[in-house]
Amino acid sequence: MSEGKTDSDEEEAAIGLRKIIHVDMDAFFASVEQRDHPELRGKPVAVGGSSGRGVVAAASYEARKFGVRSAMPSVTAKRKCPDLIFVKHRFEVYREVSNQIREIFLHYTPHVEPLSLDEAYLDVTEDIRGIGSATRIAELIRTAIREQTQLTASAGVSYNKFLAKLASDQNKPDGICVIRPGQGAAFVQSLPVRRFHGIGPKGAEKMARLGIETGADLAAKDADYLRQHFGSFGDYLYRAARGIDLRAVRANRIRKSIGGERTFSDDISDTDALRDTLERIIAIVWDRIAEKDARGRTVTLKLKYTDFQLTTRARSLPQPVADRQTFARLAREILEDELPLPMPIRLMGLTLSNLEREDDAEEERPRDDAQLSLL
């Protein structure tokens, strides 16, 4: 006879109650620049190119007050904040700092999943330093980061990745937030949906049309409804609205591709506008590629037409794309081949895939990798 346990209980029990920390550096690139250039402190700073096609890679908190955001065209940023100081990025320096904070994380747990140079998930369920509490570990990490890098970080502590990430965002900058077991669903439901990872301005707009403003509104919809309106993303939303996330922290996560896309407020059909848009996306995506130091062989252009039909066109090189020129050239070639477009588009995206990481060779292979894969 069954003992009244549901399968999902078993599932959770199998994973056990976890302790996950999400650490996120505050305005990372901009803060590094302000640290190294005292004259920039207290001033609105944007990292990125100020020229016509440049985009903001990161903005200091002073700049954010004016509405300057990362991935914003530099021209727009300058308009919002005329005193904005543009600084050229120094990815080698950021990478160095990133390695420093990685060392700090690894002192407390081997289970570190970096998401980018400035943020990572840590699984500290196994308390290898015997500190006794995940919150305490998060505070020790924040202190160590401040002492060793003169930079601040925010941390979220919870029992899964989704909640930890929301929590780290809660009291930014230089803050910490803890979501304890049992509080996850309530916390999520009090938030505007825009805060959920994966819901952008467009997604939020669509939800607003459906009367979904907050996590609670989302939680009131059943899985079928969400699937009907959001496709496979609906399943994610269904879980997210309940604060559920069973994903493990993966120390050896291997990126398959890197890219970015933009949905436009007005559909684009004009050829020049298409070319301009492509240049902007090239700038955004190349920044990401440079930041991650990714080497990939395939460039893919993604276009979504006004009738929501999606096309992707790819071009590969025998060797990895080595520089911005090559990347831009491939992207432009693909677009030119598609012109003229049969109808206006609502979204354009670029990805670089077939990645090989430059630091693969020197990095010691994590033990998990020892298990060979069947599929």
Next chain:
Amino acid sequence: MKATIERAKLLRCLSHVQSVVERRNTIPILSNVLIEASADGLVKIMATDLDLQVVESLEAASVEDAGSITVSAHLLFDIARKLPDGTQVSLETADNRMVVKAGRARFQLPTLPRDDFPVIVEGDLPTSFEIPAELLAELIDRTRFAISTEETRYYLNGIFFHVADDDKPVLKAAATDGHRLARFTIDRPAGAEGMPDVIVPRKAVAELRKLLEESMDGNVQIDLSPSKIRFTLGGEGGVVLTSKLIDGTFPDYSRVIPTGNDKLLKVDPKSFFAGVDRVATIATEKTRAVKMGLDTDKVTLSVTSPDNGNAAEEVPADYRAEAMEIGFNANYLKDILAQIDSDTVELHLADAGAPTLIRKDESSPALYVLMPMRV
């Protein structure tokens, strides 16, 4: 609605359906079971999680008023558990409450309207066939351990069923998590020809297996379409489990089943299991690999841990091929060995980096493939 049911019957039925109900639900109606009493003396009890529903029928001692209502599944189950054995339980709706009376105990439970209870729309289920319950149970036991729990590859979160024409028409069930694969083959039941490929989700498999435990005699009727599957089990009144199928494509797993592995190791699965289990004692989570050194008619199992020292054990075996070394995840190996109910198990090996085929013998319906670890 007013019905009187023998406590043991009610308890058994609730124990079957309540495990479908998730412990934590933000949609209140999903915490409830639907109770439907009809004038002919049958009472149907139904539970759902939107992806999976179970309906069980039982014979009431009497039905005074036909009708239906929903109440908390776990509450009613806990009440039924604590009622004295042999009592008659009366369920009666009054206003928007349900009154439960048994012996001298009396409960008033809140209810939700029957019409709010979500029922899975089965649609057309054009493929119908029967499988002996005992065989279906074995099929599940032999494959379910390999089901992936990783949600990113959701299409591996279940057992894949498909028909094929090998030497004879067969129905195959396969599960894999990308590291190991389990496959069970049976003769194709009449009616299964032309069946679409389906992936039955893990929770449905688990619930079905629990239900099978109590009705091992007789056949299970299976009806399915590309999106839904229904299992009808005998037993008193009968139980019907309906589940949505995983909407995805199971990878072509047949290509990872090795066919040319020419090094054959035959060993007693029980002593082999015990040996693996013993040497793995010192394996820490990080290094759970166990190394197998194969030499003429013996296997040397060994584990080396940087923290815990090392262990070795020699197991007598039947082996004539050239000496080799290969490593496996001890738990994966044990999972598979535990499936072999025989005095010998065959391991067909190629080399330390290639998939290994494991089976009882050539005629065994179950077949396993295990990917090694680098050691």
